[in-house]
Amino acid sequence: MEANRVNNNLLREPVKVVNVGLELFYRSLRDQGAEAVQVEWRPPAGGNERLAGLLDRLSGRRSS
């Protein structure tokens, strides 16, 4: 099926990377000469599920 076809050209061309989250991966790519951009991202409330749940309720994203 079309959806399962692997793009074999992906790594034959120079790699361009959008890295989300851990900046270490971004720096590593840049050090190896790869073109990369860093997207600052952290899990909501630093990954604290209790606080994330409260934020959802206070923002109307979840009712209870």
Add this chain to the structure above:
Amino acid sequence: MADIASRIEEANALVLKRILEADPLWVDLRPAKEVVPGMTENTILHAGPPVRWERMAGPMKGAVAAALLFEGRASTPAMALEMAASGDIRFSPCHEHDAVGAMAGVISPSMPVFAVRNRTLGNTAFCAWRDLGQASGCFDEETVDKMHWIHDVGMPALRAAVLERGGLEIKPLWARGLLMGDEHHNRVSAGTSIFTRMMAPAMARAVEDRQALAELFDYLANFDLAIVPLTMAGCKAVMNGAHNVEASTVVTAIARNGVEVGIRVSGLGDRWFTGPAQLVKGIYHPGFSEADACPDLGDSAIIETTGFGGCAIAAAPTHVTVRDEPGAALRYTQEMYEITLGKNPSYPIPALGFQGVPTAIDIRRVVESGILPIVDTPIAHKEAGRFRGVIGFGMSRPPMECFEGALTAFADRYLD
């Protein structure tokens, strides 16, 4: 009843409106005991959230000693320290008296305070005209002499001038200062200069004592940070107008006592939410380092709470804390837009396409994003009396515990 998200949105819109429309006017300069609510002969106010004498940071203890010497309650530093520890003095946070104080933030009954009225809502707030030595914990003869000069010479002269002028509008002064490279917390060269120009005619007309007039001009000419207490009183007047709005998640105070940092939130009344004060990463004067520093100290973060200082640092790229790191000033302010609800069009920042300063810090946005407010702060020596003034400047952030505690309390109060 509307769902909680809608209630918060409505409350925060009202708070933002009150901040944007606030109109602070400097109206008076008087001893604290004559105007500050709850001030008595035995009361001494201090910066930050509540703290007992035994736990106070070094510079705060030194500032208390200086205040007791200045008040004539003690004749030696040893006697002052003994009196402070005796339990006869009632210590209380400035913020709980509609007031703020720079660094140690110590205000005693006779110390002059700038009184600023928010003409939009009619509330008034206060900030001590402090001697920088006292505010940083010095209690030597020079410091006490300077406190007496402020009380005996500075206060009557400057008070006569502001009364002659019919008050001083602070909003245009803040707006012009930003356009001239100030962020209004520690880079205030423009603000002090504008203040002096605006007050000079009234000073010349109202102050008959030529020697006092000359000494006041000397003070303004030689002390770049002279305007800071007036700005702090103005910011407190603005943020008190935004306080106590039911269901609002907006921060109305950030304050440090050198041991803890505390915040207050509009919809949570007068409760403090605290976390440990951090050492400040900064630029230290020669001979000093972080090892000499008192952790984060002072009520002056009311300036950031209003949208200036670290929040508006993009307006002050020449300031010592950011000038050696290209682009840092812009990045800090842009980061603050992530955690605030609006921009204040009265205070545009030229370097950011004249966008207004980031305004109304939302505890939900802070906790969700992990981005803490940034405070452009002076640094005091950790030992009382060791150094007159600041030993450096740096950028600090209140601990996340403050915001997580406030969010939890907010949920306890407002969620079913």
